[in-house]
Amino acid sequence: SSVKSDHSRVSLSGSASTDSGNALRGDSLDESANHNDARWPRQNSLSMKEWDIPYDELKLFEVIGTGRFGTVYRGSWHGAVAVKLLHVQALGDDVTPLDTFKHEVATFRKTRHENLVLFMGACMKPPKLAIVTSLCAGMTLYTHVHLRRDKFNANKSVLVAQQLAQGMGYLHARGIIHKDLKSKNIFLENGKVVITDFGLFSVTKLCFGNNARGDSLGIPPGWLGYLAPELARALRPHASVHLPFSKHTDVYAFGTVWYELLVGEWPFKGQPPEAVIWQVGKGVKQSLANLQASRDIKDILMLCWSFHASDRPDFAHLLSTLEKLPRKRLARSPSHPVQLSRSADS
Ligand code: ADP
Numbered sequence: 001s002s003v004k005s006d007h008s009r010v011s012l013s014g015s016a017s018t019d020s021g022n023a024l025r026g027d028s029l030d031e032s033a034n035h036n037d038a039r040w041p042r043q044n045s046l047s048m049k050e051w052d053i054p055y056d057e058l059k060l061f062e063v064i065g066t067g068r069f070g071t072v073y074r075g076s077w078h079g080a081v082a083v084k085l086l087h088v089q090a091l092g093d094d095v096t097p098l099d100t101f102k103h104e105v106a107t108f109r110k111t112r113h114e115n116l117v118l119f120m121g122a123c124m125k126p127p128k129l130a131i132v133t134s135l136c137a138g139m140t141l142y143t144h145v146h147l148r149r150d151k152f153n154a155n156k157s158v159l160v161a162q163q164l165a166q167g168m169g170y171l172h173a174r175g176i177i178h179k180d181l182k183s184k185n186i187f188l189e190n191g192k193v194v195i196t197d198f199g200l201f202s203v204t205k206l207c208f209g210n211n212a213r214g215d216s217l218g219i220p221p222g223w224l225g226y227l228a229p230e231l232a233r234a235l236r237p238h239a240s241v242h243l244p245f246s247k248h249t250d251v252y253a254f255g256t257v258w259y260e261l262l263v264g265e266w267p268f269k270g271q272p273p274e275a276v277i278w279q280v281g282k283g284v285k286q287s288l289a290n291l292q293a294s295r296d297i298k299d300i301l302m303l304c305w306s307f308h309a310s311d312r313p314d315f316a317h318l319l320s321t322l323e324k325l326p327r328k329r330l331a332r333s334p335s336h337p338v339q340l341s342r343s344a345d346s
């Protein structure tokens, strides 16, 4: 099963978060087990238990925010945690959403990287479905850029982008597609980048019955700028579509984060969603005429935003490009390393 792109479903029939289309094969124990396509091989259901947190053991404090997921609480479970409690409507006899949830949890638990939020476990007994991760300190990149209007100079932008490329490169190497890379899912903790919500996009659709927060197309504000042309073209007014997420669509989204860092806005600022979708789908890009930046820096944007998915670079390539960008201040005063925290967090 070598599927190129991951056809996630906005509706809830089992979707996969990995390139191979089977997030569960990552376990060494499973490799030799019979593969006659049981979706939940025995070994896996056993190992899943290690990640099952009894709901009663969680302490929930205040609500941090509400997203498409449901509600995020500050909580406690052997220390400070973030608990994403999903708003699940009665599942009835349909076990598919639960399978989707477990599937994505299975993906999540495979990740260990400095720039990725730490997954601690999940509550998997309906109707209490929750994902428990470490509590991110600091603020999201979204808050820095769009709410506080903090300025990121080229050096700081590069440091953030490098860490993003490292975390994303790791995810891709593990066969995981983020599907929802955006500044709201990137935390800055004293200059360290922490990426959240990877591979959970289909789970968010568990709670998508309430389109109230989106517009007529059910599109949450700020989401469109991250959508690659092939995704924009697949959008339909009624939510039940397959969106062809892939590593390439993650790279496109990374391009948009790079743009936010450089410009302090989303691309296609102020334009109605229909106009953005139409332009992106046709291959029209946000103009960079007013962006004061070097050729190299603009080239990264244009490459990530390539119309054809296969023309976009991968994260390993992006990382080496970013590392080669000239950084004058760093070169001049090596004894004073740039500290993101100084200007971005204060
Ligand atoms: P979105 O990503 O669209 O903002 P979420 O449901 O993912 O929606 O998050 C809701 C709120 O909870 C946001 O303000 C987000 O910054 C915050 N949040 C999510 N995960 C964490 C975490 N691990 N640590 C701290 N805050 C978090």
Ligand code: MG
Pocket (backbone or CB within 6 Å): 067, 184, 185, 196, 197
């Ligand atoms: Mg989020």
